[in-house]
Amino acid sequence: MSGIIRHIRILREFLRAAIVEEMEYRSQFVSNLLTTLFGVAMAVLTVQVFFYQTGSLGGWGFYEVLILLGIFNVLQGFVDMVLRPNIGRIVQHIRKGTLDFILTKPVDSQFFISFRHIVIWKVFDILMGFLIVGVGIYGAGLPLEPVGVLLFLVLMLASVVTLYSLWIGVMTLSFWFVKVENISFLFSSFFETGRYPVQLYRGWLRFLLTYVFPVAVMTTFPAASLIGKLEPSQVLVSAGVAVLTFSLTRLFWKRALRFYTSASS
Template identity: 85%
Template structure:
């Protein structure tokens, strides 16, 4: 328990350092906010265009798809706030040998390399995504109970853990491959499929997007929990996939460190 509290204190210091750094460039707040608003407007407009031609997408109505879009945008905000600024640096740390300095610090190396740099203004992307979720719930006339909100939060936590673990696993390949940018691009492209309900895809592709690259766990299941479309067993699937992917990413990172040749060796 003391170890957890220690890492939480370190995370607090990372957040404080990020805030101090970003306050030097306050115009970033305005530019990021405008970009977020523009991106959200275009995404909603795209969904609206689809619904000019049809009444549902994979059995999901307009406001239900908006809820899904909100979940996707919140997760995209997490990617831009935490994953891209940190995990994307793994390649440079390995190439330049600066990973040596991280490994000598009295803190877990995976934790440090995952959270040291935080794009603090991207937090508004997460808030905007959750605002879209709330608007979709209101527009669909859904009355949520406290249990529904708790279930949604649980599934969102599973989504965040799964997304982090998958991204971490991809970037850990940098220990063996010089260029992983193409794999990272493929990862981002697959994640984009989460903008739409997994029911929209064919059976074989739906299976792949649930169990191989779990887009359904990332976006569809949390959104489905709010609109009454969550099937039996989906909660268990989300938790198991989140737990398994996290353990695998942890194991993969530790194994990769054994193959790391430091700059001083």
């Protein structure tokens, strides 16, 4: 328990440093905020264009897809706020040997390398995502019940854990392969499919996006919990995928460290 509290305190310091750093460039902060608003507006407009041609996407109506888009935006904000600025640096740490300094710190190396650099203004992407979810719920006239909200939050937590695990799992390959940028690009391309319900895809592609690269777990299932399209088995799938991917990623990280040759050795 004391270890968890210590890591929470360290995370708080990381956040404080990120806020101080961002406030040094306030004009850029405003510019980034406007960029976020423009990006969200274009994403919503794209969904509207689809619905000018059809009444549903994979059996989902406009506001239901809007909820899904909001969830995708929340997760994309998490990627840009935490994952991309941190995990993308793993390659540089390994190439330059600066991973040595991280390994000597009295903190878990995976935790440190995952959360040291936080792009704090990206929190607006996350907030805008939840706002879109709220608009979708209101537009669809969906009732909000405590049990449903709790289930949604649990599935969102599973989504974040799964997304984090897959991302750091891919970047851990840099211990063996010098260039993993192409794999990272492929990861991002697959994740983009999460903008739309997995029911839109057919056959082997739906299976791939549910069980192999679980986009459905990360976006479709949380949205389905709010609109009443979630099956009980999908809750177990979400929890199972989150636990499995995190456990495997943790083991993979520890194994990778054994193969790391420090700059001082």
